[in-house]
Amino acid sequence: MAAPTEVAVPGGLEPVVVGPEVAVGRFRRLRAAGSIWVPAGLVLLIFALCFVWPLIGPVPPPTGGSILNSNLPSFSPGHLFGTDATGNDEWSRLLYGGRASLEVALGVNAIGLIVGGLLGAFAGYVGGWRDSVIMRVLDVLIAFPSLVLAVAIAERLGPGELHAIWALSFFSVPAFARIARAATLRVREQNYIVAAQLSGTGHLRTLLRHVSPNIIPQLTTFALLGMGITVVLEGALSFLGLGIPPPAPSWGNMIAAGQGVLSSQPKFVLLPSAALFITVIAFNLLGEGLRARWGER
Amino acid sequence: MSSSASASLPAPVAGRAGPLARVTGSPLLQFLGRRLLAAIVVLWGVTFLTFVVLNHLPGNAAQQLLGINATPAEIHQLSVKLGLDKPLLTRYGEWLHGLVTGSLGHSLASGQSVTSILASDLPVTFELIAFAFVISLGFAVPIALLAARRPAGIFDRASMLLSMAGLSIANYVLALVLVYFFAVKLNWLPALGWVPPSRSLSQNLKYLIMPAVSIALALLCFYARLLRADLVEQLRDEDYVTTARAKGVGPWRIILRHALRNSVFGLITVVALNLGTLLGATVIIEQIFGLPGIGHELLSAINSRDVPVVEGTVLVFGVIVVLANLIADLLYSALDPRVKYGSAN
Amino acid sequence: MSANDAGPAATGEPAVVSQAEEGGAAGGPLLEVTDLRVDFHGARTVRAVDGLSYTVPRARTVALIGESGSGKTVSSRAIMGLLPESARVVGSIRFEGEELIGLPEPKMRSIRGGSIAMIFQDPARSLNPTMRIGAQITEAIHTHDRSVSDAAAFDHAIELMELVRLPAARERFRQYPHQLSGGMRQRVMIAMALSARPKLLIADEATTALDVTTQAQIMELLRDLQRRLGMAVIMISHDLGLAASFADDVLVMYAGRAVERAPTRKLFSQVRMQYTRALLGAIPRLENPPHLPLAAVPGQPPDLSVQQLGCPFAPRCPAASQKCVEVRPPFAEQEPEHLWACWHPAGVEPRS
């Protein structure tokens, strides 16, 4: 994504000096840094709002509101975005809902990164039949209809945050495994792996000291994109009533609840939708920025 | 003093395995055979896993059919009638046997044959997906070409920023926003329902446009970004582009004739892989817009523990995903002359 | 194009070494590069070419010699207008009297591949892998003459492929690059380059990626074609031996500057510039007995993002003095036809 600042001149034959040279370089560096720090700051802000602000700020609880307070309009005193039909503060619900979404996303991606990353790196490193078996099993998981699994987990274990994490991990693990495997295969071809082994370095050490550091950047950027995807998927599960059960808020179940009053009070759909959107785009931009920085495809 | 026998050892005529090799059929057939075998294993795994998972859910079809007020005796009676009392492996065996003989069984809920249910639902989903693909590719390719023509130009910046935004909108959110504006506020489009194309094509498209756009937007943005990145990379890094420029070939011809042809492979693979995730997306979109498609059917079948219908649907999903990947590979070989099954590069 | 019948007579003879370098023939040199500077803007500004001047007479071969980073490739791409957008080109490049720097792109396109053609280092990557050989050659033909019919373009392409001695031209026409060997791909590149009968061919390390036996074949072909078609050739190479064998004139570059230029024989018999001397001393020679140490100079080429005050080779030069570090030696004709930039040129020796 890093591209020259000047408007493209075909053939590059342009004797015109475009501004002082140093300034061009500095501006470019600033912008390159900005493509990471701006979304990173946004992500931090979202985390701070969802996890820290409710602890220290004047945020009413997201549930158990009084019916007397129901359906207050936005910007009512003490209720930034008003209240819902049961009198709960919408701003608070947004924050707590975000907390649930982010917790699920973090859990799912952590499991995917660790389990999937290890599986994929192992499969790619050893190759042969073990690789084939692992990849076929993961193929089955990928082809397995997400919905059946989500329903199964929701009905068998009851809907809830932890169970949403389990359900979504079934998809993050194979996804991370594939990425890790592909990256490992690429690293494996490098001569520095051969060089390490000819130096007498053992397999475990090679895997830990040579392979892992070289595939972690790729897995990290994927995890950031994965955060965005998972937040959306968690929303979808909750939307279908398979994720976090009401009255506890999640952006997904808030959107689902808002669907009923879409024509009269669109804010109950639009507010959690906007929160979802901002969160996802922050993660996407951060992942994209890091990917450009680390020079991967 | 002949110092060593170093070079004087007889050179063996090893490895002269002539071309009279065992020819086991054309390379393409070999390739298809391999892929088919892998596909069968995967499909078997998926259907078996689904079977096991469904049978471990609380309540069975009999219970779901009869409702909460049914007595255990009634449930047992119906279970026996539906064959649900047999052991799991037996029932899976029966299902497999049916599959081999060309029958997907009957719905436990309605008694309809699964084949006929699929036949009525699949076209709706197919049309939705096809429509979404047409929209996404139809817009993504020109956007990517225009953006790649002048990297870092105004169009490039704007389209890439917008596409990043589009990529970040969840399809169900987009669906609701579309409904709010176009159905509720403007009242241009129907919010719910479905008209078969056989009755009225224009009505059909009118009902389908919002669901299709809901699915297509993220894809569109994704494809546009992917193709644009690939094109820019080709134009910047590939030596054959420099050759074409050195020949005096114009910029548009270089993009269309040289870069696009080589960039399109990546896109094709991704499109095929997307088909799998797209099937998942249809469930929620069909639910929102009340489309009688396969996703909708699947959701209700799971809820009523209608194992044959779920299995049939899962199987169809699986087959589509496998086929899509296979077609992607074949297209790849058709477009890229370097990939020929069974020939070394 | 009746190139085939011009043929076999022109093989064994040595190149006609014309004593009068340019003057007499059809009004001035074919290409005249004057004070060319190329900067790349990035995190740091890198001056890849720093005040390069040279001329290419008609129908002669000039070799640009240098190590990586010496600016030889960048300067030749500047001639073709093929530099990336981060490059800024100043100075003058005149081709048949016409200034190429600042020429509008459509005009430049007609020169590219028209009167100036170029072949590249890696023939495997320089051909479009998804396009047939024939289509790539006819594309070159059509680009410069839209009126050519498809049939005529086909005939012309076959003719070109025969000209570069590509065996079984008609079959090759329908093949893809990966079905050809490295040498044959380079022949295709040459056929494409010759399609519009260029007056100048730039060969950028055209044989570096090839094996030594294939390199010999391609160089032989290039020399033969150059004579038959009366082209001028700029041969870019890091290989002094190759330059010695094929070029009429040699221009040695270091750190973006020209440091020595002379007709080939003269240059190799009377090396003046210390860098050229170092280069010659560092090449292993077949005549040497095994294990003879090479005359190596220490150090690394300079960082091109740092302004060079004096001679860029001074930090590594065995003959360097304080003056070399402080004052840039001029690149000037110090003996007839022999230009160099050095404060302490090597004396008149047979050779090191």
Added chain:
Amino acid sequence: MSEPLLEVSNLVQEFTVRGGGGVKAGVVHAVSGVSFSVEPGETLGLVGETGSGKSTLARAVLQAPRPKSGSVRFRGTELVGLKHRQLVRARRHMQLVFQDPFGSLDPKWRARALVEEPLVAFKVGSKGERRRRVDELLDVVGLDPSRFGNRRPRELSGGQAQRVAIARALALDPSLIICDEAVSSLDVLIRAQVLNLLERLRSELGLAYLFIAHDLALVKQVSDRVAVMYLGKVVEIGPADSLYREPLHPYTVALLASIPSPDPEQPQAPVGKAIHGEPPSPIDPPSGCRFRTRCPRAQDLCATLEPPLRELAANHYAACHFPVTVDAPAPEASAEEAARAESTPTVPVATPTVPVATQPSRPPTVRRPS
């Protein structure tokens, strides 16, 4: 006579090529029965063009990956078939320097850690001792440890990175270093520096080299003996001087004729000397002599009978029925073999093994007085 440091015999390496979709497309006969030896302190140069199998040979010698068949004896230990653990130990004194230093150095590691890696793997010394050894090694290869020790490969130039790679190869006091095009990607001046470094190490540390390159002049510069490979086979091997002065195999002659010389006295362009065509595919190499399809001296015999390596001059072997420099071109042998070939005029592709194998009298048939 003591045992050679490295003795390779009948080494064969083949790869299965898979086309799209993993379908087997053919077998590359990369190394087909190669034999040679390297004495302690000796440099054996190995030249050949792309696809001649020289790099594959180097890897096969190192058992990475293990060769298909043949024998590799290093310091008296047979490496082929050795268990992994013992192989690692046996390989300790044999190190490889790759062509591309940036590819063979982990981009995430710093110079010191890279040089230390073999010491850590073999648990040599304490932490402090290793550190001192690493600094010493960096010093030996001409890198100031305090300036370069903490740099990552990307912060080094090509020549500096290759020095780090050489320092790593020296860490375990090897007796043999295999240089696989180790200086080919370096610029002329830097290449001369590194070549001189390698020469210095050889004389100071008594190293032996297997020096692989495609540049004949380069190989001559460093080698005591030289082997020429073509399509997976050694076609000629002998003392460097004699091989370059009086090449026996037509392929060696062609290679030598193709080198442009930077000599102003005779700017001999190899015009007219270039041999035609390019090497055939190692997937389906020609029958008999593999060079016959491009050989100006080829005759019918060459297509049917594979020429064995014969000692045609002192210590100088060539695999050719009609060698070049030897005035009487191997009369006995070629007549004898020609007769044999004539007696079986329609020899199928596979049979020529028989006559070759039934020549147990390896004592060379033609010997030039030295």
